[in-house]
Amino acid sequence: MITGKDIYDVLAAIVPLYVAMILAYGSVRWWKIFTPDQCSGINRFVAVFAVPLLSFHFISLNDPYAMNYHFIAADSLQKVVILAALFLWQAFTKHGNLEWMITLFSLSTLPNTLVMGIPLLKAMYGDDSGSLMVQVVVLQSVIWYTLMLFMFEYRGAKLLITEQFPETKKMVMEEGDAAKKHQMPPASVMTRLILIMVWRKLIRNPNTYSSVLGLIWSLVSYRWHIKMPTIMSGSISILSDAGLGMAMFSLGLFMALQPKIIACGKSVATFAMAVRFLTGPAVIAATSIAIGLRGVLLHIAIVQAALPQGIVPFVFAKEYNVHPDILSTAVIFGMLIALPITVLYYVLLGL
Template sequence: MITGWGELYKVVAAVTPFYVALVLGFGAVKWWHMFKTEDVDAINRFNCYFISPFFAFEFASHFNPYTMNVKFVYADIISKAIIIVILLIWANCTSKGNYSWAVSCFSLCTLSSTLVLGVPLLRSMYDEMGADLVIQSFVMQSLLWFIILLFLLELHRARDDYSSKLDDKIVPINNEDPGDFSIEVQENDKHTHQEINKATPPFFALLKIVTIKLVTNPNCFCCFIGIAWALIANRYILSSFRSCLVN
């Protein structure tokens, strides 16, 4: 808890490096033009597929799963489940609600940057107890909520790709009037453009595409590997080491 200037100094000192790096990164692109757009895309992909997975593995592998706070885990699950129900009601029962915004709102409401900012912040406020709670929240986020969110995003993207491929079959039949279009469909040339847009892609084909993308994304399995290592290490390796010390 922050009860004086000393504790406030610890909090500021813990979060300052994060915000300094954030401002420098923004300024390097926006103000000083040190990086081009393609450079930023490359850096983002490198962070996504290398830095973030190893960062997550580092925290998960040094975490003790046998000392998790069960009440905290239940509270985390219940709070996110309530948010999901609210977003589903909003997306299906209101005119402004839609699938994309529901997924985006769930990500913004629940999947925060728990490790980068949360660990140093709560460690400065509550010592190691606060850091342990942040890591527990991250573990639940990586093992359950992040995968669900990524599955929904990849499913939505696969459906959009399917619709765009159908739209590619629309070709102009009158060079003088580019607004006159016909739809080339092998089964029946009388299909309309609206019927193509309403076509539903095969579920198992979409599921196969999404599964392959999830399996090849290291962010989906890095935490699983880290937790598996933590379970083995805390159950057998550490217990064996302690027994050797006692003997």
């Protein structure tokens, strides 16, 4: 049963993040401290330094040999099912596109497990659920955030190649009688060029290294009980501790630069909230039952899927300029309405 202290613990985890967001909003909208170029630089710092080190910190502290693979399988299957459905939608329908595929995948499968999930689920289902949330965060960082980065980079490379070889553009250079036409190369050549560009981008992205190195360190440290030297752990924690706060600060800066707080419009915001709080829980309920989860584990899986939108996907969306207005609205209003929604799920599942 959730007590008043449990509610306070959840608010104690959320309110400091809103303080960072409000200060950032005021520094641009009211006090004119930062320019738009400086705001972009801050978001760049968050994407390149704060988020990778935050991911490494949590991945390296998780014991990979004591994970609940049954629970992780249900969570992973939810993401695979939604990703497959979105891929078919963007590949075979005229309304589908890669940008919306990335955004809908983020909205439906990547909740704010770290900030709200751990304190809220511990209040509802005990300390063991907190450990499960950490495991979900690890999988998010190692697999799903890396996959999102791949899709972002694939989109960027595809746009760049298409600009260089527009399918319908024909450049005619007259030399005597030497018309020469430049057309898009064959699909196989296009695909190879795009994948090469994506690979080169990913191997230079700090988020890729943070996930891989964090997993390697956790495998080694928990296998042979090796502790990280204090100098190294202190160097990492000094920036990783600022990761979530800086992500919310970046979110506040983005809000202040928009003409409206609901940057994406009311209808799109309503749609995003429906995807976040209805689609995700519905799909994970089905995949969890298919995997064989029952009882408390099933309830935890559904409630964690009904958490608000994660902050890190917004940072990526802003960095790659793919629907940051939608993701910012989902984070802000998702965190405002998440508590009553998750409590409602908790009560209904307990009936």
